[in-house]
Amino acid sequence: MLAPLRGENVALAFVAGYVDTLGFVALFGLFTAHVTGNFILIGSGLAGAGSGLLIKWLAFPAFIAGIVAARVLDNALRDSAHGTRAGGLYALQIALLAAFMIAGVLAAPITNADAPLTIVCGLLGAAGMGVQNAHARLASRSVVANTVMTGNVTQAVIDVFDLLFPGRTHVDPADTRERLARTLPPVLAFALGAGGGALGWLTASFWALVVPLALLATLAASAWREEPAGSAA
Secondary structure, three states: OEOOOOOHHHHHHHHHHHHHHHHHHHOOOOOOOOOOHHHHHHHHHHOOOOOOHHHHHHHHHHHHHHHHHHHHHHHHOOOOOHHHHHHHHHHHHHHHHHHHHHHHHHHOOOOOOOOHHHHHHHHHHHHHHHHHHHHHHHOOEOOOOOOOOHHHHHHHHHHHHHHHOHHHOOOOHHHHHHHHHHHHHHHHHHHHHHHHHHHHHHHHHHHHHHHHHHHHHHHHHHHHHOOOOOOEO
16 A cells, blocks of 8 residues: 555545535535535425425435546556556546536525526535545555544544553554554544635635645646655555
8 A cells, every 4th residue: 555645635634624614605505525414414404404405415426426437537547657547536526626616606696506507516516526535445545534534533532542541452552643643634634624615615705616626736746746656655
C-alpha cells in the first residue's frame, strides 16, 4: 500500500465537510457527500417535516453514477502509472463539482426544491462526491475514510482512551499513536470544512465552491507529479 500524498487525507476531509455543508444549506437539506443521510430526511419529509423530497430521492442514483464513472475511469487507466490514475479521478471530480457550481450559479436564487435546474445542481454535487467516495476505495494509497467521520471519531476516542489508561487495555502504544495521528487530523479538517462551507455560502453563494475545487486541483497536480513507484505506507 502506497503512502497518501502529503496532506491528502486532511484536504479530502475538508472538501467533504465543505461541499456537504454548502449543499445542505443551499439545497433544502440535501446531503451530497453523506448521501445515506438523505434517507432520514426523506423519512421526515414523508412524516410532514421538511421539503425537497424529489431531489433527495434522485441524489442516491446520482451518487451511484459517480461511483460507477470513477470505476470505469479507473479501469480504463489501469495500465497507467498510479499518479495518472489518481490524477484522472481527481480531474473527474473537479469536472462534476465545477458543473455543480455553474448549475448553482445559474439556478440562483434557489427558491423551489423541485425546479429542474435545482435538481440538476444537486445531482451533479452528489455525483461529484460519489467519485470522492469511490476514490478512497480505488486508491492504492492508504487514504482514510473522509466523507463520513463517525468511524474515525469512534476509533479516535478508543485510541485516546487506550493511551490515557494503558493498564486497562492490551494494545501497542506506538501503533495506537500512529493510528490516532492518521485519523484525528481528518476529523478536525472535516469540522473546519463544514464551518468553511457555511461561511463560503454566506459570503459567495455557489462561487464558494472554488475553494474545494482549488484543493482538488492541487491534489491532482501532486498526483501527476508523483513518482510511479510511490512509497510504502
